Every structure is written in structure tokens, then in C-alpha cells.
Amino acid sequence: MVEISLVPIPYRIVALTREQHNLFEYPPERLAEVIREVGFFCTCCGKCCTRAFNGHVFLLDRDAAVIRALDPAAIEPAPDPEFCDQNGTFYVSGYALRSQGDPAGSCWFLENGSCRIYRQRPSICRIYPSMLHREPDEEGIVDWRQVSGLNEHGEYHHDIPPEECTELARETKEYENAVLSQELSFLELIGNYFAEHGLRHVQKVYDDRMRRFRKGEPVKVMVFSAGTLVPHTWMK
Numbered sequence: 001m002v003e004i005s006l007v008p009i010p011y012r013i014v015a016l017t018r019e020q021h022n023l024f025e026y027p028p029e030r031l032a033e034v035i036r037e038v039g040f041f042c043t044c045c046g047k048c049c050t051r052a053f054n055g056h057v058f059l060l061d062r063d064a065a066v067i068r069a070l071d072p073a074a075i076e077p078a079p080d081p082e083f084c085d086q087n088g089t090f091y092v093s094g095y096a097l098r099s100q101g102d103p104a105g106s107c108w109f110l111e112n113g114s115c116r117i118y119r120q121r122p123s124i125c126r127i128y129p130s131m132l133h134r135e136p137d138e139e140g141i142v143d144w145r146q147v148s149g150l151n152e153h154g155e156y157h158h159d160i161p162p163e164e165c166t167e168l169a170r171e172t173k174e175y176e177n178a179v180l181s182q183e184l185s186f187l188e189l190i191g192n193y194f195a196e197h198g199l200r201h202v203q204k205v206y207d208d209r210m211r212r213f214r215k216g217e218p219v220k221v222m223v224f225s226a227g228t229l230v231p232h233t234w235m236k
């Protein structure tokens with residue numbers, strides 16, 4: 001399989017635009033029906049608020065603004081930057097919530113198993129475990145996935161009122177569309193920025209800097225935020 005960072009930007013824009021079109025075509029009633037059939041019930045175990053279970057919490061621009069106002073120390077450049085130029089600067093499409101640095105990688109806002117900012121939690125935390133994007137399964141067959149970590153957490157087959165299913169389906173679709181829009185805007189900006197500044201993605205430099213970063217060396221990363229690139233010095 002081709003490394004995604006090696007796919008030229010225009011091809012990635014076309015592929016993401018196609019994904020956005022597929023998402024647009026997906027009937028919200030179908031997602032609401034899946035939500036109703038699955039009947040997911042959160043047991044408040046707090047597992048999804050750890051990197052051990054769920055990777056990082058990616059922030060849409062609107063989420064990053066809220067979190068920054070609450071606690072500027074809680075955000076950091078999202079891991080796995082998409083690009084690294086020939087000079088060793090990384091580029092990433094947004095921010096993520098910082099972890100507390102404990103072995104489980106607990107979210108910055110997780111306290112005694114509860115969310116300290118529940119009413120203002122980011123978009124992904126509001127819809128989780130609902131999702132709506134296409135992914136390959138173990139056999140490489142690409143299809144829609146609507147529930148994250150199915151049968152690995154929570155309880156199932158609870159009754160969820162129809163209006164709640166409809167609202168969650170609407171929010172989930174809106175969130176997935178916002179993620180694709182942010183990534184598309186980022187790719188368009190990077191394409192122009194690299195052309196204007198004579199920059200190019202170099203995978204060898206990417207791998208080398210990432211190795212050094214993992215050993216504790218600071219690196220420079222430009223984070224896409226509100227339509228521009230914000231420079232950061234990023235340390236593990």
C-alpha cells in the first residue's frame with residue numbers, strides 16, 4: 001500500500017472530496033436506524049478518554065477555540081503530522097487534547113473517571129461512539145462504519161427515543177463533514193504554501209525528525225488553525 005504522505009496533494013484533495021460527496025449522499029435516517037438498532041448505552045467507564053483505548057482527541061477549529069479559552073495548556077499539535085518539508089518542519093491539520101502523561105494516556109480533563117469540562121467537551125466526545133466514515137475491514141473491503149469499538153465497551157440494545165437517534169445521526173454527519181472540510185482546507189493551503197516557498201514533503205526527513213522527536217528532541221511544527229499555519233515548538 002502507498003504511504004498516504006507520498007500521495008500528491010491534488011489526488012488527496014480529489015479523494016477527500018469524493019468522500020465528502022459519499023457522506024453527503026448517506027441518508028441520515030439510515031444512521032439513525034443503526035443507532036436505534038445498536039442501542040448503545042455508556043457505562044461511564046472512562047476508557048474512551050485515554051489514548052490507550054482511543055488514540056488522541058482531534059479538535060476541530062471550533063473545539064480548539066473553546067479549549068484554548070478554558071485552558072491553553074490543554075492543547076498540543078495533533079500527533080502524526082501529514083507532512084514534513086526538506087528543512088525538517090512538520091505540518092499538521094489541527095490540534096489535539098494533551099494527555100496527562102500517565103501510562104494510560106488519560107485526557108487532560110479526565111478526573112476520577114469523569115470529564116471536568118463535560119458541558120464544553122469537544123465535538124468528537126459528544127458523538128462518540130457514533131461515527132460515519134468508510135474504512136477497510138480486516139480483508140481490505142471498504143465500507144461504512146457507524147460505531148467505534150463495537151462490543152468493546154458500554155452496553156447494547158437499550159431503548160433510545162427516536163428523536164434522540166435522529167439528533168445524534170444529524171450531529172455525527174455534521175461532525176464527519178467538518179473533519180473532511182478541515183482536512184481539505186489544510187491540503188489546499190499546504191499545496192499553495194509549499195509552491196510559494198519552494199518546499200516539498202520529504203519522507204526521509206520526516207522519518208528522521210520523527211525518530212529524534214521520539215527521543216525527546218524538540219521539533220518545529222506548523223499547525224493549521226482558522227485558515228492559517230501557526231508555528232509551534234513541539235516536544236514529547
Ligand code: SF4
Nearest residue numbers: 049107109110115125
Ligand atoms: S474532553 Fe472530557 S469527554 Fe473528551 S476525552 Fe477528555 S475527559 Fe473525555
Ligand code: SF4
Nearest residue numbers: 042043045046048154
Ligand atoms: S463511551 Fe464507552 S468507553 Fe467511553 S465511558 Fe462510555 S462506555 Fe466507557
